[in-house]
Amino acid sequence: MKKILIGVIAAAFLSLNVWAQDSLLKPGHPDEYTVKKGDTLWDISSTFLSSPWKWPEIWHANPQIENPHLIYPGDLIHLVYIDGEAKLTSERTLKLVPGGGAGGVNANEKLSPQVRVVQNEAAITAIPLDRVDSFLSRSRVVDSEKTFESAPYILAGPQKRIVAGAGDEAYARGNFHDLTNFGVYRKGEAFFDPKTKEVLGIHAVGVGSVSIKAHKGDIATLNVVRANEEIRIGDSLLPSEDRSTNSTFYPSGPDKEITGSIIAVEGGVQQVGKYNVVMINRGDREGLKVGNVLAIYKKGETVIDRVTNGTVSLPDERAGLLMVFRTFKKMSFALVLQADRPLTVGDTLQNP
Numbered sequence: 001m002k003k004i005l006i007g008v009i010a011a012a013f014l015s016l017n018v019w020a021q022d023s024l025l026k027p028g029h030p031d032e033y034t035v036k037k038g039d040t041l042w043d044i045s046s047t048f049l050s051s052p053w054k055w056p057e058i059w060h061a062n063p064q065i066e067n068p069h070l071i072y073p074g075d076l077i078h079l080v081y082i083d084g085e086a087k088l089t090s091e092r093t094l095k096l097v098p099g100g101g102a103g104g105v106n107a108n109e110k111l112s113p114q115v116r117v118v119q120n121e122a123a124i125t126a127i128p129l130d131r132v133d134s135f136l137s138r139s140r141v142v143d144s145e146k147t148f149e150s151a152p153y154i155l156a157g158p159q160k161r162i163v164a165g166a167g168d169e170a171y172a173r174g175n176f177h178d179l180t181n182f183g184v185y186r187k188g189e190a191f192f193d194p195k196t197k198e199v200l201g202i203h204a205v206g207v208g209s210v211s212i213k214a215h216k217g218d219i220a221t222l223n224v225v226r227a228n229e230e231i232r233i234g235d236s237l238l239p240s241e242d243r244s245t246n247s248t249f250y251p252s253g254p255d256k257e258i259t260g261s262i263i264a265v266e267g268g269v270q271q272v273g274k275y276n277v278v279m280i281n282r283g284d285r286e287g288l289k290v291g292n293v294l295a296i297y298k299k300g301e302t303v304i305d306r307v308t309n310g311t312v313s314l315p316d317e318r319a320g321l322l323m324v325f326r327t328f329k330k331m332s333f334a335l336v337l338q339a340d341r342p343l344t345v346g347d348t349l350q351n352p
Contacts, residue, residue, distance in 0.1 A: 024049055024050060024051060024054060024057070024058065024086065025048060025049060025050065025079075025086060026046075026047070026048055026049055026050045027050075029047065029048045029049075029079065030047065030048070030079070031078065031079050032076055032077060032078045032079065033047050033048070033076070033077045034074065034075075034076055034077075035071055035072065035073050035074060035075045035076075035077060035090075035124060036073055037073040037122075039073070039124050040124055040125055040126060040127055040128055041055060041071070041124065041125070041126040041127075042055075042126060042127055042251075042323075042337050044071075044077055044088075044124075045088075046338075048077075048079060048088060051352070052251075052321075052337075052338075053251035053252075053253075053293040053321065053323070053337075053352060054251070055088070055251065056250055056251065056252070058086055058087055058088050059087070059088050060080075060082065060087035060088060060089045070123040071090055071123060071124050072092070072122055072123055072124065073122065073124070075090045075091060075092055076090065076091040077089070077090055077091075078090075078091060126248065126249040126250065126251075127249055127323060127325070127335055127337065128275060128335075131275050131277065131335060132277060132325050132326075132333070132335055134206075134228075135266075135277055135325070135326060135333050136325070136326060137206070138183075138205075138206030138207075138228060139203070139204070139205060139206055139333075140185070140204045140206070140238075140241065140328075141191070141200075141201035141202065141203060141204065141328040141331060142201060142202050142204050142238070143201060143202075143329065143330075144199065144201075144202065145190075145202060147202070147204075147238070148187050148202070148204075148236050150175075151174060151236040151237055151238055152172050152173060152174025152175065152176055152182070152220070152236070152237040153172060153173060153174060153233075153234055153235065153236050153237065154170060154171070154172050154184070154231060154232065154233050154234060154235045154236075154237070155170075155171045155172050155173045155219070155233065156170065156171045156233065157170050157171075157231070157233070158170060162232065162233050163230040163231060163232055163233075164224050164227070164230070164231045165224060165227045165230060165231070166208070166224055166225070166226055166227040167224060168224045169213070169221060169222065169223060169224070170210065170221075170222045170224055170231065171219060171220065171221060171222065172210075172219075172220045172222055172237055173218050173219055173220075174218060174220075174237065175218065176212060176215060176220055176237075177239075179212075179239050180211055180212045181209070181210075181211050181212075181239075181240045182209065182210050182211075182212075182237035182238060182239060182240060183206055183208075183209050183237070183238050183239075183240055183241070184206070184207050184208040184209060184210055184227075184231050184235050184236070184237060185204040185205060185206055185207065185235065185236050185237075185238050186204075186205045186207055186232075186235050186236070187202060187203075187204065187205075187236065188202065188203030188204065188205045189202075189203050189264070189268070190202050190203075191203065191263055191264060191279055191281075191331055192263070193263070193281050194261055194263060194281065194346065198330070200263070200281055200283075200330040200331040201328055201329070201330055201331055204236075204238065206228065207227065207228050207229050207230075207231055207232075207235060208224060208225070208226050208227035208228055208229075208231050209224075209225045209226045209240070210222040210223060210224050210225060210231075210237065211223050211225055249290065249291050249323065249325060250291050251291055251292075251293045251323055252289070252291050252292055252293065253292065253293060253351055253352060254287065254288060254289070254292045254294070254351055255287055255289070256286075256287050257351060258282055258286060258287075258288060258292075258294060258349065258350065258351055259348065259349065259350055260280050260281050260282040260286075260294070260348070260349040261280065261281055261346060261347065261348050261349060262278045262279070262280055262296070262343070262344075262345050262346065262347050262349070263279050263280060263281050263331070263345065264278065264279040264345060265277070265278045265279070265345060266278070270344055270345050271342055271343070271344060272336060272339070272342070272343035272344060272345070272347070273336065273339050273342065273343065274320075274336055274337070274338065274339045275335065275336060275337075276335075276336045277333060277334070277335055277336075278322065278333075278334050278335075278336060279331060279332070279333060279334075280294075280322075280324075280331060280332050280333075280334050280349060281330075281331055282331065282332060282349070283327050283328050283329055283330045283331045283332045284327050284328065284329050284330075285329055285330060288324055288327055288332055289324070289327065290324055290325060290326065290327060291323065291324065291325075292323070292324045293321055293322070293323050293324075293337075293352050294321070294322055294324070294334070294349040294350065294351065294352060295318055295320070295321055295349065295350050295351065295352040296318070296319050296320040296321065296322060296336070296339075296343055296347050296348075296349060297316040297317060297318055297319060297347060297348045297349070297350060298316060298317050298319045298341070298343070298344075298347055299316055299346075299347070299348070300313050300314035300315045300316050300317060301313075301314050302314070316348060318340075319339065319340050319341050319343060319347065320336060320337075320338045320339040320340055320341075320343055321336075321337050321338040321352060322334040322335060322336045322337060322349070323335055323337055
């Protein structure tokens with residue numbers, strides 16, 4: 001009897017596991033997929049999974065590949081079952097060479113028809129980095145106006161010009177605290193919590209970087225190292241950030257319950273779509289982390305109940321997904337990775 005009971009329990013666990021695996025997989029999923037240039041891990045996971053942000057749970061490292069975490073155009077992604085669990089594996093169909101072309105490859109070496117040569121840097125990314133690059137490297141959020149008020153500022157350009165570019169000398173005034181490298185920032189919009197009206201931060205838009213060549217008192221001579229656009233008189237100098245900006249993202253659910261909302265979108269527009277960068281009103285203090293995925297909900301419509309002649313609000317409807325790619329104390333930057341319908345500033349966020 002005991003053996004029968006154990007067998008029933010084991011069968012139940014097996015059935016539950018199969019059900020969980022089947023619910024994770026997207027209906028009509030393929031058994032294999034050939035990676036294309038421009039694909040991301042999110043794209044590939046969306047091909048196989050109903051919840052693409054769960055790809056770390058199903059990805060299986062291939063010991064035959066030197067670095068199984070790098071996937072390249074031309075690789076074959078297979079859906080296989082290992083010990084009854086669905087897994088995604090990759091089959092390398094290319095020959096990797098160092099960056100700079102096909103250098104290091106013997107010109108007389110004969111490659112089989114299915115093998116191609118690509119640069120080692122051609123690995124696909126988790127999300128489209130070109131959409132978030134400027135927010136990773138040239139944009140930040142500061143806590144208050146005081147940060148700008150106390151920061152050194154551009155005093156003059158070369159030959160008394162009002163603008164400066166890369167390679168120019170310029171002049172700044174302020175307290176430099178014995179630092180030598182600064183980012184040049186222009187004050188952008190202030191972000192507010194839509195309910196509490198708390199100031200969540202001020203957008204500091206990066207326009208370049210400078211190094212101090214010499215300074216006397218509160219006047220410094222600068223070398224303009226980089227300029228994304230013309231550096232103007234009055235632009236602020238903020239110390240180069242110590243924090244590293246991570247460009248490798250692995251999706252995860254937040255560690256705790258998160259509720260929030262979209263408070264702004266890049267460019268200041270109201271409509272939000274796939275691959276738009278948005279600002280949300282949750283950050284480090286709420287426990288949000290880089291890679292966290294949140295579901296986007298649209299507020300349910302208010303309709304007339306024709307039976308009671310009253311009004312009733314319909315439930316909020318899930319309309320998309322976003323991934324956090326940079327966090328600050330009170331808010332974060334996120335990328336919309338799925339939009340099932342047009343989204344807007346004010347749409348709410350919950351755990352996926």
